[in-house]
Ligand SMILES: O=C(O)c1ccc(O)c(O)c1
């Protein structure tokens with residue numbers, strides 16, 4: 001279907017917004033009045049620019065406070081409308097959005113509203129314009145789509161239809177039955193469809209709408225379900241994103257536009273409109289790759305964790321470290337640049353790497369070169385929004401090329417408890433958090449968990465995990481307040497699951513390595529909250545192990561190493577079906593890392 005985006009979704013000047021929408025691949029835009037007012041370009045120039053960029057102007061908006069007012073006020077409103085219709089003619093825009101009135105002079109009189117909207121439509125018709133009437137969720141007398149439609153139906157004017165906006169509808173809907181009325185609206189009377197999602201919040205609906213809307217798939221609404229109803233009604237106009245979001249207003253417009261288009265592609269898939277190559281849900285983590293120009297400290301830390309350097313890449317300065325099923329690559333080949341240690345790439349096991357790459361491409365993920373050097377095995381890889389390289393791996397499958405074929409083995413896998421990678425915690429730039437969640441959800445087919453928000457000593461810590469299944473890969477996207485010196489706070493980490501965390505930590509300490517210190521106050525509080533077996537808490541206190549327990553008695557024990565560059569490691573031990581990540585302990589970790 002045709003895809004559009006409202007200029008209000010994007011940051012920058014009108015020209016920057018139009019350019020971003022075009023580059024991302026949208027077909028059209030909704031021009032927001034304020035963007036036009038602030039532009040030095042004449043309407044004809046905007047029309048020309050938009051056309052040059054291959055975009056249509058699918059909507060001009062908003063026109064406010066028109067209907068259900070005393071006649072002398074309505075006469076002034078019509079005069080105002082005439083000016084706007086003239087402007088729209090210069091722009092070449094043929095649909096205007098009129099939102100339900102919030103004016104104190106407006107009266108609760110549907111017949112009057114219908115009569116005046118009909119007269120507005122008469123005037124619009126003279127200009128070849130159609131009027132799409134939208135119920136704002138906080139409209140003074142008209143606040144539901146059903147009510148707006150009854151007025152449009154009563155007016156019965158060919159140039160008057162309704163505009164459905166998923167936010168206004170879903171923010172007021174208490175269940176799927178509240179959407180049934182959409183089927184009663186003839187498809188050709190739905191002049192426009194605006195799409196937005198939002199996190200579920202108990203707050204004033206106007207503030208919610210103006211600050212927290214997000215792209216479909218990023219919040220808690222069933223936007224795909226709503227779209228199905230609208231399509232069943234026979235609507236075949238544009239799918240248009242209309243998102244008011246404080247973060248998007250500050251983020252890079254080009255990236256926001258791509259994020260928006262990805263969200264519409266995934267929405268079409270969910271609503272059964274147009275299929276995408278099916279997701280190939282990753283079954284595990286093949287490796288985590290660290291980039292560094294100083295491999296010594298990280299090598300020491302991996303050694304203390306029980307890892308052995310087992311192999312070397314045949315053409316690049318990349319070492320493979322292994323411990324049980326956990327593999328870490330240490331890459332010192334960042335083209336001679338000095339790089340602090342970072343978690344730069346992630347290898348994910350998939351049943352069909354080529355199919356994973358096809359899905360990623362269909363969802364606009366940037367593909368990276370398959371081969372870095374002539375002799376390398378060809379590998380499918382993409383860049384995640386945060387710049388992390390994601391490689392699709394088929395380890396130990398002789399019929400497919402494997403990243404391991406590029407390595408020459410020099411040593412046996414290390415001794416000790418067999419570890420596996422439990423999860424990867426990927427700290428995100430603050431203005432790309434929602435984009436990153438949507439990317440991992442749609443491209444990789446991972447399911448997001450609830451968002452966790454906690455107070456951090458210097459701000460708000462936000463975290464959202466995504467996982468496939470209980471034994472598939474788990475990614476934790478973290479957003480931590482990052483003051484200028486907040487290097488460690490931006491650090492990312494790799495968590496290793498062990499069968500016996502106490503034994504693992506004792507070995508780690510014997511190897512001369514240190515854990516992040518945990519305050520005594522933390523353990524005093526644990527003692528108050530939970531009952532432990534004799535001596536258990538004392539052991540945690542001695543070793544610096546953190547603890548969490550879920551409602552069903554599942555337990556989580558974990559602890560953190562020191563940080564090297566921008567990377568640290570975590571030991572975790574899960575039991576009893578615990579599926580979280582000890583988020584309640586994150587502020588303790590963050591405070592200790594600040595110290
Ligand atoms: O917040 C508003 O005023 C506003 C304006 C136009 C819209 O289409 C809308 O959904 C909300």
Ligand SMILES: [Mg+2]
Pocket residue numbers: 134165194242
């Ligand atoms: Mg709207």
